[in-house]
Amino acid sequence: MSHPTYIAAPDDCLLRKDEHRRWLAKTGMRLLEFGAAAEHPQGGYGWLDIEGKLDAARPVTTLQTARLTHVFSLAHRLGVPFARAKVEHGIAGLGLLADEQHGGWYQGQQEPGAATIKHAYTHAFVALAASSAHMALGSRETRELLDRAIDVIDCHFWSDDMGLCLESYQRDWTQLDDYLGANSNMHSVEAYLALCDATGELRWLDRAVAIAERFIHTHARQHDYLVPEHFDRRMTVLYDFHKDLPADQFRPFGLTPGHSLEWSRLLLNLEASCLRHGRPAPAWLLEDAEGLFAAAAKHGWQADGQPGFVYTLDWDKRPVIAARRHWVTSEAVGAAHALLARTGRQQYADWYATWWAYIDRHIIDHDRGGWIHELDESSQPRARYWPEGKPDIYHAFQATLLPLLPLAPTPASALAHSPWGGLI
Template structure:
């Protein structure tokens, strides 16, 4: 790796032991909140605003995988009790969430005695692959088998080698593909593929991650003034009016999502650092995605915070502020500062942590408010409760790590080096 890929850390909060102590304390607070999600049915429940499981929502695949990933990371950091919680998630992925008949994983454990329903989604399966990679690197029993199965399912069902992207979803028996291509699922596939490469040692996953980024960022976003369209037809044609009648959808909102541009920016730098001979466009694209997203979404209505979505003309559509966006902004700013040494990114890193501490971090009930209204008051237009600590936890961890390898591999190396 060329030294320039690491950048300078002069003047960085992350270089301060006191700041790292604060990040670690916040990470511990998030873990204590998340531990309450352990569900007797298997996996992890959806938590309400007070941290109480909501049994009516069932056990969601995306929550269980993210929590298993987080607790695997915490175990690698030496947090007592995190290993058993990671194992609880692993058991659900090997048991009630796994479709033993058709392969793959269900989107949820049904409530009561209801039937297993729902599509096999690339989004949830990407998190299965991510969680399995982290669990395997954490040395949890049975994780290597789960990782092998997750990789095989993704390779057989979701990866489109001809086009270089990930198919969106199928029915339970894998016979009916959805007539839709989503940037969000593909973005999280990049994250999962980088983790799988570290966990398996197979570099083909990094090559696939680059192919995804080449289409959605280098080809499409570059031509769209560095906004990443979210919705596509199966042939890759942009669908600008998709979900025009459901503008505030939690997973497929109308328009573009600046928070995803910030997430893409970080992932491009992770990808660059992981590749033996990365193309020059990765770092340039990360900078452009960052600056356009900040200009389009931050403080657009006279109050701090990121608006959730913008339209094709760059105008805010849904003005609510999501916790995950500020978490990804923090991680992107830290990554760009590490990569470039430019103190403008350190400035934003501090601004957004100050904003999170003032408005997002819930010191009374725990975790982070998942949504604020345009006046920065807690709301629930898009999200209710606090089902997810994944984004917030990674915001406390990723700034303390290098751009490569991925978090679990980096923590595994630290643990092995300390032994």
């Protein structure tokens, strides 16, 4: 059994137009060319400034290295000539960032003797990179990285008892944080779907369903489909978490409409993956995906009367951080595409067109390349809450690619035949 893809789309949908599909492919290629400059001479991938030049003064991070390894793995599957070397550079870089004494990965380049925390969020991206790289290259090195990532998740992060991913530890795994985060579990769902395709082991699919049921079907559903982000280890919502630090880069206070959109797409990827692998797909996956999308569009888009998604809301659904982040609108088009592919409903085609128009007008830097990471309330470039630069192409590139792919399997598996063929 499979879901409808583009055949159900309305006749006037952008995705039925060859010129739009060519535009997606060319926009994705420009992102790959822009991101290629992030290769760091010391290994891994570094920070790109607003001009797209490597800022070698900033340390290499595991997150950036993993995300670009994943992206260039997809690019290799698309037939991009320079991508294989970029994947190999990323694999080597992740080797340099690994903790050879205690296992797992550091957050980034380490100063001798520095304390470090090992986060599920970072390790989810290592697992995603390893899965995509192994499906792209199938080498001894990618198999070793994949096995290493799986071992760390199994030994330290996955909790069978709770049906979710634990958050963070001290370097030697002796002290587990009492905090649990929806964000790290969301990206674990993404990684686990990729691990299922890379290994053929359906336990990863079952784990992804368990996480979604916990965080979305239980908690988000009870909060009008805006996702509570912060919990303690008893799964009690921490409503005031970081109220005094609302702009924390990875754990901001309140509600994040962009995550409702990201979860919305992932639930449909999860549903399609269940059906593809002969697993029962819970009926609530579609219902919750639509609920998440509707909540984000209602409360996040133009919440302050200006175009764009506000970054965060308080519990009364009022804007806290009104800055526009590029990744939120990237995830918005991905969610709109997924629901359009699943339902064929006109409203999702309309949102898809609206949000791509906003990206093209305000977020894509047509002069210098890359996508502008942060805009102010008037959709003007302003780096107030996020350091200036354009290091991330992960969200943006997937926004250009996912509309050309089915809901399952995961991208690295789906790209056995390039959807870019004849488009660029």
